[in-house]
Amino acid sequence: HKNLKKDLQKMKMTLESVEAALSDAERRSINDSSALLWVNRLKAAMYDISDMLDDFESDTQSRVGAMRKKISMPDKMKKMQKRLQKITEDHQNYRLLPETRSNEPQLPDIRENAGTMVEAEIIGRAEEKLEILARLSGSTTEHTTFVPIWGLGGIGKSTLARLVYNHPEFEKHSRVWVYVSQIFDLKKIGNxxxxxxxxxxxxxxxxxxxxxxxxxxxxxxxxxALIILDDLWEKRPSQLEELKSMLKQSKGCKVMVVVTTRDEGIANEISTVQPYKLPQLSDEMCWEIMSQKSKFETRDDKERLEPIGRDIAKKCKGVALAAQSLGHILRSKSYGEWNSVRTNHIWNLSTSTDASSSHEVLGSLLLSYNLMPPYLKSCFAYCAIFPKGHIMIKDELIHQWIALGFMEPSSIFSYWQLGESYIMQLLEMSFLQHSKRLLLNGTT
Ligand SMILES: Nc1ncnc2c1ncn2[C@@H]1O[C@H](COP(=O)(O)OP(=O)(O)O)[C@@H](O)[C@H]1O
Ligand SMILES: [Mg+2]
Structure with a gap:
């Protein structure tokens, strides 16, 4: 059994490097047909490997399954290793050499997080909004006030910042929304x-x-002026100091800055008042989000579904993003499937090793991903080749999906219509987000 585990580990590592090579290859526009063929072979192999791993993992849940797998897995793996070796050799022939991310052109990324959320759809957060307003109201015309909102990813920081931004109190203010992102660029922020x-x-x-x-x-x-600095990751105090001094205020103007960040240290460093830790939503609120997204109210079997749904909502640990994406996934699922989501082993993977809830949340997102239909998975996974915060042009993305053969052929819809519907689905699950700039240009 130990050997098997080792092999499996090795397999996982191969899978990771295959994925890297794959995204590398797909990052360039491929117009060479032999290279395209190679990519397709690699893709097929990758799917087979991940299926194999899934199989293995789910079967080890039952003892009998584990016994059976112990015998058949090593064989399968050997074959797969060989297949990969061959593909890797071919790889060299097509000279799709690795390339680092850093020399990619950096595109402007003024992403408007949570920008399309209709305010009426936001569950709760009234008190939290008042908290932020109270912290801002103490600001004077002498020093810029920095109010950080910090908390887990997906818990709703940007959404809350958006509520503040849109609050009638600031209607007459000069308002600015900056999506800062993981790449901290003072000049870009300033501009x-x-x-x-x-x-x-x-x-x-x-x-x-x-x-x-x-x-x-x-x-x-x-x-x-009200300035929102959304999603700040920069930790270096010197950089944060520069940011602060850039926004220091001149006489006569009151400058208020709301910062969202996942990191408590950053929150403490930048704040001029007490940083605000955004609490998680209640289980009830997660359930509200889930039922909204799953169109629960319109279902005939809602009485049977409700207890299951509430159980799943609890597992979201108060993270809006998890509730939202699972809700969307569950919309098209049967009673049995709801049940299997509830009992899915992914939920247990995390709790045993980590006491904090962040891993479990990842579990819920992983689950949403796993439950996506295969074609949507590929299309979404493909987006991972772009850096975080990258603005994707919808039409180009659909073109690329079509060219890579990711779309599920349909006799009813054109590729174009399919592409549009995939994008809608990913947006609804928050796996993609609208960009302000795209909305302005009308090219969404
Ligand atoms: N109170 C809420 N009610 C409904 N949906 C919410 C709520 N808070 C956040 N969401 C949704 O959850 C997702 C994640 O929220 P977001 O504000 O982007 O999280 P964060 O900025 O903390 O990572 C978004 O798609 C948002 O629309
Ligand atoms: Mg955010």
């Missing part, structure tokens, strides 16, 4: 704020000093 404050696409200013001057000029013209 984004400048263009939103001046309400025009101004030319990018290249040196930090001039950015600072221009920002101070603009802020001095305003009476009140």
């Amino acid at each position: 984004t704020i400048i263009s939103q404050l001046s309400r025009q696409q101004s030319q990018q200013i290249l040196d930090l000093h001039s950015i600072n001057i221009r920002l101070q000029e603009l802020l001095a013209e305003k009476k009140n």
